[in-house]
Amino acid sequence: MALLRVDQLKVYYPVRSGLLRRTVDYVKAVDGLSFELQHGETYGLVGESGCGKTTAGRTMIGLIRATAGEIHLEGDRIDRLSGRALSRYRRDVQMIFQDPYSSLNPRKRVLDIIAEPLRNFERLSPQEERRKVRDFVERVGLHPDSVYKYPHEFSGGQRQRIGIARALTLNPKLIIADEPVSSLDVSVQAQVLNFMKDIQREFRLTYLLISHDLGIIRHMCDRIGIMYRGRLVEEGTRDDIFEQPQHIYARRLVAAIPNPNPRQRDAQRERRLQVEREYEQLREQSFDREGKPHPLKRLTESHSAALL
Amino acid sequence: MGQAVLQIEGLRVSFRIRGNYYSAVDGVSLAVHRNEVLAIVGESGCGKSALALSVMGLHDPVKTRLEGSVLFEGADLLALDRRELNRFRGRKIGMIFQDPQSALNPLMTAGRQIGEALDYHTTLSAAQKKRRTLELLRMVGIEEAEAVGGRYPHELSGGLRQRVMIAIAIACEPALMIADEPTTALDVTIQAQIMDLLKELQRQTGAGIMLITHDMGVVAEMADRVAVMYGGELVETADATTLFERPLHPYTRSLLKSIPSLQAPDERLHVIRGMVPPLHLMPTSGCRFQSRIDWIPVSAHEERPQLREVEPGHWVRCTCYREFALAGNDSS
Amino acid sequence: MWTFVLRRIAIMIPQLLLLSVLIFILAKMMPGDALTGQLASHPQMDARTLAEIREKLGLNDPFYVQYARWIGGLLHGDLGLSYIHQQPVTTLLGERIGNTVLLSACTLLFTYLLAVPLGIASGRWTDSWADKLIVGYSYVSFATPLFIFAVVMLFVFGFELGWFPTGGSVDIQVAKGSFGYYANKLHHLLLPSLSGALISTVGIIQYLRSEIVETKLKDFVKTARAKGIPETHIYWRHILRNSIIPIAAFLGYEITGLIGGSVFLESIFSYPGIGQLFLQSITQRDYSVVTALVMISGVAALLGTLLSDIILSLVDPRIRIERQ
Structure with a gap:
């Protein structure tokens, strides 16, 4: 258990507004x-x-x-x-x-x-x-x-x-x-x-x-x-999340982590911009009508992501 | 390396605490070149931070004593009075602060705060200033320049605020930018965007950037050269790749080993013994870091270690780094 | 904005109703009534006539009836009859309320005229001799009660030096409406309002000073310096504007304080305003006047806080009264 x-x-x-402070x-x-x-x-x-x-x-x-x-x-x-x-x-x-x-x-x-x-x-x-x-x-x-x-x-x-x-x-x-x-x-x-x-x-x-x-x-x-x-967009083991992020938001987050090796700086930046472009493209379909993550879908035993 | 835009020589910044002066910056010499990011x-x-503030003349004039020289375009900034200093501040030197929330005036619109920098350093007409303000907003990656320019700081997100701060700093195309922890208050994705923006602006203008940070990740992503400070002194300077691959000073090495993202997961982090002594208890003779390492006999320390060039462009203030490197095991 | 003002006014109605009940109960609980006060001046009145008059005036009705009658009149702008002065309270107030408003406005003006420059000087040049002098002044006047200070002022400048009149709001002999009339009125105003201002200014000076000292250390002031703005402009544009906001908001609350202060000032300077009338009415048990005055100051206090909120929302963009 x-x-x-x-x-x-x-x-x-609640957000209140108006003459009677009604919850709007x-x-x-x-x-x-x-x-x-x-x-x-x-x-x-x-x-x-x-x-x-x-x-x-x-x-x-x-x-x-x-x-x-x-x-x-x-x-x-x-x-x-x-x-x-x-x-x-x-x-x-x-x-x-x-x-x-x-x-x-x-x-x-x-x-x-x-x-x-x-x-x-x-x-x-x-x-x-x-x-x-x-x-x-x-x-x-x-x-x-x-x-x-x-x-x-x-x-x-x-x-x-x-x-x-x-x-x-x-x-x-x-x-x-x-x-x-x-x-x-x-x-x-x-x-x-x-x-x-x-x-x-x-x-x-x-x-x-x-x-x-x-x-x-x-x-x-x-x-x-x-x-x-307000919701999970992806869940998994450390390796799932950092090695194989699936949702574009997770990938964007992981790509933004600074690379500690200055020699890979340009490659890292390239990758980051690439993910950023994908994010712009996939943004609409990656979230629901309210702009929130879809329900989590199980990908493996340990790994799930909010994909359609 | 380009030509030096800022040359600091023997800078000592001392604060008065109960009648005595204690040096927060103690004899620092360094240079920032065109097209270069020097991380401190x-x-x-x-x-x-005391170093950055004193270059800009932003220290408390009553409680602070400055010695040494800060040369910028042939003038010693430390010798100038406020009025003369204002010929450089905001015009030739731009500054970006850590927390854009508190660094922007809550009662002025973003556009107004950018325009203000133009008021004092240019002879543009009102209409030209307006146009330039919008242009600056677009330069820092704000598409809806008109709308954002009309908003007050509290109506903007953290990332937008920091972009506005950067627009203020670059308003008069400075030759030098001082960025004091510019990404610390921001989320990781915004942090990456701001780092990219600063690099891009530098590519366009060729300005030198002095980047003050505690974040080794930001250093690895942005810096061309790195100067590591401990106890008011530079303990090691090198180009970024060298510093990350062959750190020599015990402090630099310890610091790098204590950062979670630089270690394999689950590996024990390195802990530096003790803590940074407060200003008035900082040892004035001997290596300032010696009390915090225990794998080198005290006798091995020099009385007053100097910065020495151990390979081209790599300076270390430590005599025992060789033994240290040989000892190999630097866990405490 | 208007929704906000309307809502605030709507909230004021139950507050005022509660106030009116409180005032009414307190007035009724006080020993004696309007007639007891009159007994002193008409000792020949016997108990029977007294009872008749009481009956006629409705003073024997159950008190909810009396309250209903009183509040009903209030809503029609009828504040009742002063038993002492034998005229409607509205007429009685009409003459005096103008004087009090004038005195309060004048006091307020002097207060801010003194406080703002002194507060700024003190906050900008902290620890200078000027600052020490100003802080010293504020300690002294903080410790001085208004009524003692006013009496001293009256004695020195009114009686001893004879620079200012010692009572009234205007001399009787000057013709109404002439220039001399207004000058004379102003002459009468100066001493009481200055006395009031010299005391009430202290709070604002101290407040402004600490606001400035605090704002000076804010990060955005550093940003302004880093922009290369001359120091004087930094003070005007960045430090002062941000420090003065709470002071501006103070204005509304200040009005409440002035009503209290006018009781002392008007009594000491024999200035015919509602403050003086208030004190008189209490000693003479002229309850219809007392209750009316308490109601009026209640309304003024509530309007004052509303004014403060409106000022605040106008000068500080962070406080936006929701627009719809």
Whole structure:
């Protein structure tokens, strides 16, 4: 059974107008998104700004209410949960945020930041709590005594690790990471990405990694879904997506990745322009009347694309 | 290589922090030539942005001290007052900023902001300026020039805004363009378009481009030559192919190994030990990078390493790079 | 745009209705009524006559009937009768409302005339001696209550130096309509409005200063410098226009503040406006006047905020009131 199953998820925001503020239209941020996450894998949700990936992530964690569709965690439907079941879900799914500078409360000590989820869900004595927090801080590679410091005393990479430690305290099954390293320098990025891989093994985590950076997605993910205007336009393993993208939008995205070899610069540029021309030609037939991707069609066991 | 349009000699940019001056750029010398893209690469705090801003005279005049010289068309830009500087800024030197959202005035239409550059540097009539504005918009790949010119920045997409920024920069056909992270705020497909556009404009005008970036992918796609900065100094310069194929300075090598898209998937990324020290804690003697590598004995470092030309056009500020290359294993 | 204005006005109706109920209830809850106030001046009145008059005036009706009568009159522009002055409230206000509008407009004018140049100077040359002086002034006047400051102004420039009249809105002897009449009126206006402006300008100076200081650091100012625009033009075209927007929007809200300020100013300078009347009416329990005045200032405040929103949408293209 899949760990997480998202089925025809829709998140619409009303657009109001006129004298009586009637809803005249909807912004369809997520419009029929479906995918499954298997235990222990890293699934990458990638797309350009405005494609709905962040809204999708926030809906899955329960920060935004779904307009329609279903979300199942280990077979239990969770988008309609309440009470105890919801609280279990909130322990099982944790989030790592993009900006380690604004996602940690500057007035709280690291101890209080990391202990917050524990205090919400578990009754521990202060001694137990402190022991547990120090343990987690050490496991994310910081000195145990740093629990008495404040966020501003840490670098960006260290802060992101504090955020991760907080997410780990309740022993979650799934971690949703929305652009976890995009505000960090490359060398610090490397630190955090390596670290995420280490704890994945150690805590047997499943990741949903949301990012616009195809380099990071390729490095981290087993399977990838490319989002465009609220839906998946293509889904497959890393090799499917990067070696054999099928939908023109996916091909265009992959072709836009800078080639790290300056010698192939001209060839790369030629290829990019070629794909761009194809994109202009195929644009109409590649999307439906609303300009959104067609339903996904299965191409191989692992690979599907929104082709007619 | 064409003739040099910009020649920076021994530039030192120091900021005043609680009464003391600390150098964000410490003795940088480099040249940008016609038809050339010189990329200045490094992580935040390496001094690349301070370098770009001081060339344009955009630093805070009260808290900043500039030393050295920045020669452009025979004039030392550092010695000029603001009025004299304005003969060059916007006219002979154009600048493109990272975030086109905040770099455009929200209360002026795109066309007006392009026209403004023409107001001060040309004697065109109103009608000619209008025509030139539309022409510029088309040059940066905007088909509906008339419509876009009449819109306000918030009515444009990120890609269009950056195109408008570029139109402003090239309005007076500058000999030099300074692009400070021009693609960082953009989506990957737009990023590719903007890179292609800059290259195309350069082909047409022959302008030299100084590209400030942290993104090695952009460097690989665009740069002819690369200058790597660390701790306010140049640590390595070479042509792009050489730099990617034979990086010599430990910092350059570490940096390249830490980038996910340059590694095989699943391969462990290289992590540089520690972090870039803040300005006031930057070591002033010895190799500035030495505390962040541990595979070279400290004794192997020079007291004050100089940039040395190790092969034609390839300069490295490191004495131990040979041992380093021999050691082969540079994981930490 | 017009849809927006219409909708805003439509929203104002329930707001005003709520206000009117509140005012009515408060007025009724206050001890005594209009007649209690009159007792002081007519001590010979006995309890029976009093009860008769009460009955005649409808003061014994259930209060929803009284409210309905009052609101019905209000809709017809009938604000009731002042028991003290023995004339319709509308007539009573008619004379004074013009004076108050004049005083408020004058105060507003002086406020902005002072605030804009001072705020600009202070924001442009931060940490200069001029800036320090301006900031010092704003601290002092921030700490000074308007009514004390106004009394000092009146004492020094009115009584001691005798430069300005110490009361009234115009001298009786000058002929209405002549040039002298208007000059005289202006002469009466100057001291109260300047006193008001010197105090109320502080908020705007501080606001403008911090806006400018903030705008100076914006990226688009860097772009403008990179274009090679002279510094003076950068200030006018880029920094100032962007900093002045919130100030322009302030204008509408300022109107609300002025109504409150006019109570002090008019009372201290014996200036015959609605502010002075308001204070008098409260002390004399002339409720029909008090309720009418509170209603009027309520309407003015709501219109002021509407004005602010409209100004904002006109000067800032990012705020577009939907066009259809």
